[in-house]
Amino acid sequence: MQHLTIVTHPLVQHKLTIMRDRETSTAGFRGLLREISLLLAYEVTRDLPLTMTSIETPLTEMEAPVLQGKKLALISILRAGNGLLDGVLELIPSARVGFIGLYRDEATLQPVKYYDKVPGDLDERVTIVLDPMLAxxxxxxxxxxxxxxxxxxxxxFLCLLAAPEGVARMREAHPDVPIVTAALDKRLNEKGYIVPGLGDAGDRMFGTK
Known part of the structure; x- marks a missing residue:
């Protein structure tokens, strides 16, 4: 996969526009995030490795493709990552799930970790990190x-929106990690929020502001 993939599918872009609208309700925002995450998940899993297995259809035996290796690991960056998690799990219900709790120090804009619990054997799993905003x-x-x-x-790495600054930061630190997103927005503002963006994804999802 290339380092940055922007999913331009019309359904993705249509749903994103409704999510950006400040008048969209909390319930509407939450439902759209689940729907759009399922669509984005198709792209981030496009090149998963396959192997062949023998099965028997109602008519005959055949060799058919199945996913290779251990179950995928989905890692939600709390709390907003859980909105993406719901949709991706609909597509990959057998995935193992982990959580990383990080909050942003509003003075320094640096992350502070307060929790992590992730599946074992990550060296044998495709790992998809979920966070709506790459700011x-x-x-x-x-x-x-x-x-x-x-x-x-x-x-x-799967996100709903990305800023050029965040993409550059990820490329510098982890050039081996591809990013899949619905849009690359213009910039960050002085508070580190994506512009034009859609506000704080967690607040809009949970109705906390």
Whole structure:
């Protein structure tokens, strides 16, 4: 996969536009995030390795493709990552799930870790990191570094929106990690939020602001 993939499918772009609208309700935002994450998951899993297995159809025996290796690992960066997680799990219900808790220090914009619980054998799993916003990239870089320390080797990053600054930060720190997103927005503002963006994804998903 190339380092940055922008999913331009019309359904993805249509749903994203509704999510950007400040008038979209919390329930509407949450439902759209689940739907769009399922569509994005098709792209981030496009090149998963396959192997062949023998099965018997109602008519005959055949060799057919199945996913190779251990179950995928989905890693949600709390709390907003859980909105993407719901949709991806609909597509890959057998995936193993982990969580990394990070919050952004509003003064320094640096991530502070408060929790992590991830599946074992990450060195044998494709690992997909989920976070709706790739803004400064600091939290994303920290999460990927933590996963690499735990053995993960095949890591992909899935987000709803990305800023050029965050993409550059990820490319510098983890050039081996491809990014799949619905849009690359213009820039970050002085508070580190993506512009034009859609606001704080966690707040809009959970109705906390």
């Amino acid at each position: 400064t990239g600091n939290s994303s870089v920290a999460a990927v570094s933590l996963l690499k320390d735990k053995g993960a080797a095949d890591i992909r």
